Amino acid sequence: MYWPWPLNGKVVNQSRLPVAVWDGEHGIYTLPAHSFSPKVLDIDHLYSSQNNRWCKIGLLKVQIDSKGNINQCECWVDNAGDACNSSPIIAEIKSSQAPKVAQAAQPASIPASSN
Secondary structure, three states: OOOOOOOOOEEEEOOOOOEEEEEOOOEEEEEOOOEEOOOOOOOOEEEEOOOOEEEEOOOOEEEEOOOOOEEOOOEEEOOOOOOOOOOHHHHHHOOOOOOOOOHHHOOOOOOOOOO
16 A cells, blocks of 8 residues: 555655665665656655665655755665664664665665675
């Protein structure tokens, strides 16, 4: 089940590189360069190779500019799927890594999982 846009966050990738995104239904996948997310996808997180963290996407439109900068990020988290403002207790419990992705499917900007 998905929330129709505009309740879904929308990603607009204006850069020349694909970006990694995550949603709870599909895991990690890429959004091509010079594209935007379709209305039916409920993208929750966007990976930044500039700070090696995930941008939690709220109800806003998040843009990746031509230089790869992410604008209008709700908050930054360490792992795909993490919530904003996690309390220390939740952070200890939520120590799992982002979902595994086959190496061939990963963009070069995402570090390969060590598991």
